[in-house]
Amino acid sequence: MREPTTRPDQHHFFADLDETPLLGVDAIDEHAAPASMWQDAWRNLRRRPLFWISAVLIVVVLAVAIAPSLFTSIDPNAKTACDLSHSLEGPSAGHPMGYTFQGCDVYSRVVYGARPSVAVGVLTTIIVVLIGVAVGAFAGFFGGWFDSLLSRVTDIFFAIPFVLAAIVVMSSLKSHRGVITVVIVLGVFGWPQVARITRGAVLGLKNSDFVTASTALGTSRLATLRRHILPNAAAPIIVYATVALGTFIVAEATLSFLGIGLPDSVISWGGDISTAQRNIRTDPMVLFWPAAALAITVLSFIMMGDVVRDALDPKARKR
Amino acid sequence: MTTNLDATGAPIQQHGTEPLLKVRDLQVSFTTSTGQVQAVRGADLTIYPGQTVAIVGESGSGKSTTAHAVIDLLPGTGKVTGGTIEFGGRDITHLSAKEMVEIRGAQIGLVPQDPMSNLNPVWKIGYQVKEALKANGIATGSEADKRVTELLAEAGLPDAERRANQYPHEFSGGMRQRALIAIGLAARPDLLIADEPTSALDVTVQRVILDHLQSLTEELGTAVLFITHDLGLAAERAEHLVVMYKGQVVESGPARKILSAPQHPYTQRLVASAPSLASRRIQSAKERGIESDELLASTGGTAKPKADDVVRVENLTKVFQIRGSRPGKHTEFTAVDDVSFAVKRGTTMAVVGESGSGKSTVANMVLNLLEPTQGKIFFDGTDLSTLGKDELFAFRRRVQPIFQNPYGSLDPMYSIYRTIEEPLRVHKVGDKKSREARVRELLDMVALPASTMRRFPNELSGGQRQRIAIARALALKPEMIVCDEAVSALDVLVQAQILELLNDLQAELGLSYLFITHDLAVVRQIADEVCVMESGRLVERATTDEVFDDPKQQYTRELLDAIPGSKLEVFGGDAA
Numbered sequence: 001m002r003e004p005t006t007r008p009d010q011h012h013f014f015a016d017l018d019e020t021p022l023l024g025v026d027a028i029d030e031h032a033a034p035a036s037m038w039q040d041a042w043r044n045l046r047r048r049p050l051f052w053i054s055a056v057l058i059v060v061v062l063a064v065a066i067a068p069s070l071f072t073s074i075d076p077n078a079k080t081a082c083d084l085s086h087s088l089e090g091p092s093a094g095h096p097m098g099y100t101f102q103g104c105d106v107y108s109r110v111v112y113g114a115r116p117s118v119a120v121g122v123l124t125t126i127i128v129v130l131i132g133v134a135v136g137a138f139a140g141f142f143g144g145w146f147d148s149l150l151s152r153v154t155d156i157f158f159a160i161p162f163v164l165a166a167i168v169v170m171s172s173l174k175s176h177r178g179v180i181t182v183v184i185v186l187g188v189f190g191w192p193q194v195a196r197i198t199r200g201a202v203l204g205l206k207n208s209d210f211v212t213a214s215t216a217l218g219t220s221r222l223a224t225l226r227r228h229i230l231p232n233a234a235a236p237i238i239v240y241a242t243v244a245l246g247t248f249i250v251a252e253a254t255l256s257f258l259g260i261g262l263p264d265s266v267i268s269w270g271g272d273i274s275t276a277q278r279n280i281r282t283d284p285m286v287l288f289w290p291a292a293a294l295a296i297t298v299l300s301f302i303m304m305g306d307v308v309r310d311a312l313d314p315k316a317r318k319r
Numbered sequence: 320m321t322t323n324l325d326a327t328g329a330p331i332q333q334h335g336t337e338p339l340l341k342v343r344d345l346q347v348s349f350t351t352s353t354g355q356v357q358a359v360r361g362a363d364l365t366i367y368p369g370q371t372v373a374i375v376g377e378s379g380s381g382k383s384t385t386a387h388a389v390i391d392l393l394p395g396t397g398k399v400t401g402g403t404i405e406f407g408g409r410d411i412t413h414l415s416a417k418e419m420v421e422i423r424g425a426q427i428g429l430v431p432q433d434p435m436s437n438l439n440p441v442w443k444i445g446y447q448v449k450e451a452l453k454a455n456g457i458a459t460g461s462e463a464d465k466r467v468t469e470l471l472a473e474a475g476l477p478d479a480e481r482r483a484n485q486y487p488h489e490f491s492g493g494m495r496q497r498a499l500i501a502i503g504l505a506a507r508p509d510l511l512i513a514d515e516p517t518s519a520l521d522v523t524v525q526r527v528i529l530d531h532l533q534s535l536t537e538e539l540g541t542a543v544l545f546i547t548h549d550l551g552l553a554a555e556r557a558e559h560l561v562v563m564y565k566g567q568v569v570e571s572g573p574a575r576k577i578l579s580a581p582q583h584p585y586t587q588r589l590v591a592s593a594p595s596l597a598s599r600r601i602q603s604a605k606e607r608g609i610e611s612d613e614l615l616a617s618t619g620g621t622a623k624p625k626a627d628d629v630v631r632v633e634n635l636t637k638v639f640q641i642r643g644s645r646p647g648k649h650t651e652f653t654a655v656d657d658v659s660f661a662v663k664r665g666t667t668m669a670v671v672g673e674s675g676s677g678k679s680t681v682a683n684m685v686l687n688l689l690e691p692t693q694g695k696i697f698f699d700g701t702d703l704s705t706l707g708k709d710e711l712f713a714f715r716r717r718v719q720p721i722f723q724n725p726y727g728s729l730d731p732m733y734s735i736y737r738t739i740e741e742p743l744r745v746h747k748v749g750d751k752k753s754r755e756a757r758v759r760e761l762l763d764m765v766a767l768p769a770s771t772m773r774r775f776p777n778e779l780s781g782g783q784r785q786r787i788a789i790a791r792a793l794a795l796k797p798e799m800i801v802c803d804e805a806v807s808a809l810d811v812l813v814q815a816q817i818l819e820l821l822n823d824l825q826a827e828l829g830l831s832y833l834f835i836t837h838d839l840a841v842v843r844q845i846a847d848e849v850c851v852m853e854s855g856r857l858v859e860r861a862t863t864d865e866v867f868d869d870p871k872q873q874y875t876r877e878l879l880d881a882i883p884g885s886k887l888e889v890f891g892g893d894a895a
């Protein structure tokens with residue numbers, strides 16, 4: 001240390017204690033409300049208009065899918081539902097969206113088309129998350145040759161174009177087509193992305209001190225994976241699943257449009273878009289309504305995924 | 320400016336009488352989602368040409384923010400909302416971005432905190448130094464290449480010409496920091512801001528780098544604004560200190576005066592608990608008069624037979640297989656080489672060493688998280704390797720860890736209650752009601768209010784989280800706790816508080832600690848015996864007093880000399 005010299009502005013100064021009150025070392029604020037990560041995320045979500053818009057849309061779509069009869073008095077599945085004398089007629093009282101080429105009410109078909117679309121989206125997402133999380137978690141957690149094996153299998157499925165594979169399989173399953181077949185086919189080819197996300201999250205977490213601390217307590221490896229690692233890896237998986245749900249609905253519509261998704265006996269947006277295509281020049285509105293329903297549903301899930309990611313990951317938050 | 324400072328400490332009068340940097344009533348605030356947060360409130364700072372001034376404070380005190388405001392590098396939404404900054408007589412508070420670019424580098428240099436992330440990994444070191452020269456219009460072309468070599472050599476990099484052609488990942492932390500110093504001084508600025516330049520480095524490296532920086536800036540007549548959390552380090556390196564607390568300057572003045580007669584209560588607290596200035600073990604146990612005999616016996620080096628060993632480690636060796644370039648081709652790396660020691664019940668054994676010395680590997684083997692390659696660990700006389708699955712589960716209750724990073728050691732998804740209750744649940748201790756009572760008792764032991772248990776880790780500070788980790792470790796009434804750098808990530812005052820707590824708990828519960836640390840100053844405060852490790856081998860083992868008063872090995876002496884502030888004698892006989 002060097003000899004001090006006193007120069008202008010460098011004399012020994014100390015602040016008045018009244019102006020710089022001394023707080024307790026590391027005192028805890030007893031009055032703040034406790035908040036977990038999820039509560040924090042909820043507080044953040046509550047203030048976002050985009051969250052409320054997509055939430056309302058999702059609730060409406062789900063309600064329509066669960067109970068379509070509450071939204072329309074016409075049952076498009078009834079034999080008497082279509083009347084060729086109304087073919088391609090415009091909107092009229094009780095038929096706000098007009099009629100199709102076959103003289104069926106467009107509005108009721110759009111309402112009833114929600115159920116298969118949402119069912120395919122939700123069920124495929126569940127299957128994809130189950131397979132993807134299992135594969136990704138085991139690969140990331142156990143590592144070594146087991147990881148190499150599972151990762152290569154994931155890569156193989158990843159390399160197969162998702163929709164192309166679905167087209168190939170679905171077109172060879174002509175006689176067994178239905179919601180369940182579509183779900184299984186989309187599920188089988190859709191899981192690699194979830195597996196990758198899960199594996200990455202698990203790899204990042206498995207060397208955390210809190211995982212080591214749990215091991216040092218004597219918690220078994222599988223229990224540690226279940227109790228500590230997976231809950232912490234949940235956020236990115238939930239975000240991806242929400243967005244993926246929208247893309248699976250699109251995939252189902254694509255397959256149905258191509259005539260190899262849901263059979264004609266099932267009313268679906270994709271099938272209706274396909275049928276309406278023939279009259280697109282003269283009556284574009286017949287195509288517009290199911291397409292709009294599809295777009296709004298998919299958009300609401302993707303928007304939801306986006307706001308949830310922002311809420312769960314403060315670093316990705318736009319300022 | 321060709322001034323030389325007298326190393327012996329003669330008064331410095333040859334400098335100009337006009338201040339180089341004059342900060343008055345500086346106000347800096349950040350905009351957050353909850354409104355404006357004042358990070359700096361009315362800070363004053365004066366630096367004369369060629370002078371070294373240090374800002375000391377804990378994290379969040381506004382010390383870095385003040386320095387960054389000077390060179391207009393405030394992160395994110397930070398903004399200077401009041402006060403003036405004068406540099407060389409010119410008001411630079413509200414300069415345009417373009418004018419500021421001219422001052423940065425050319426007149427005010429910066430040596431950033433983290434040498435690991437502040438060099439671009441895809442460019443060669445030489446190129447990055449050259450960039451600094453080109454940006455400030457110092458030199459171009461082959462002349463610049465020559466200058467780069469000179470600058471790197473000047474920053475103390477041997478074989479500078481070859482080094483300039485290497486990439487950052489080929490450099491050690493200390494070498495990277497030297498490269499950053501070369502960049503900071505490339506344009507010969509009048510002022511160099513050094514923001515915790517060595518906090519990420521080992522103590523011995525830290526000392527060498529700071530010595531070099533000091534002699535270099537003295538030679539060049541560069542003024543240095545040194546930012547640090549370590550009062551001892553600041554006092555050793557700077558002639559004038561500025562102590563900041565909660566965004567305000569609470570005390571400033573000549574370093575010696577502040578150390579010997581601190582006026583503000585915060586400074587007093589800081590001086591009292593600065594680990595580098597502490598001279599002896601925390602003696603709370605002795606004051607309480609609990610089992611002091613046993614403690615003293617071990618400190619005195621005369622081991623009584625009744626003090627049995629909790630853990631005895633014999634010829635412990637750990638060899639890691641490092642994956643080679645081809646599959647099947649391994650190189651072996653001996654992380655721990657033939658280490659033997661014993662921890663007496665109710666005492667603290669510190670294992671000291673720099674990064675890579677194998678000290679954490681020892682801790683993991685004692686915790687039975689890693690299998691030793693050779694050698695044996697006896698816990699209470701039982702060989703750990705002979706334990707079956709159920710016995711191992713029972714062993715886990717008796718030894719618990721506390722880790723370094725308070726932000727990583729608690730599961731962010733678990734409430735504090737669940738975190739502390741987890742060990743009880745895993746070992747099926749008691750019913751729900753008795754467990755809750757135990758959690759309350761544990762929180763009380765670590766001096767946290769019971770209401771804390773409804774909170775989540777993200778709401779707590781580093782020190783509070785570390786106390787939760789201690790409570791969790793204590794839940795199963797273990798006999799030994801392995802602290803792996805348990806206090807190194809904490810602010811000095813909080814660190815002192817946690818050490819005090821650990822010491823009280825030891826006296827109260829008769830705990831034994833295995834304390835892994837790189838910081839000899841901490842060892843002085845908590846340990847009864849010390850093992851010094853160097854590249855996997857145990858080089859010295861003795862009682863704490865012996866190691867500090869009469870180190871046998873050259874390496875131990877180097878470590879001791881590297882403690883910042885070890886040469887300060889302001890406290891008279893105490894610091895000897």
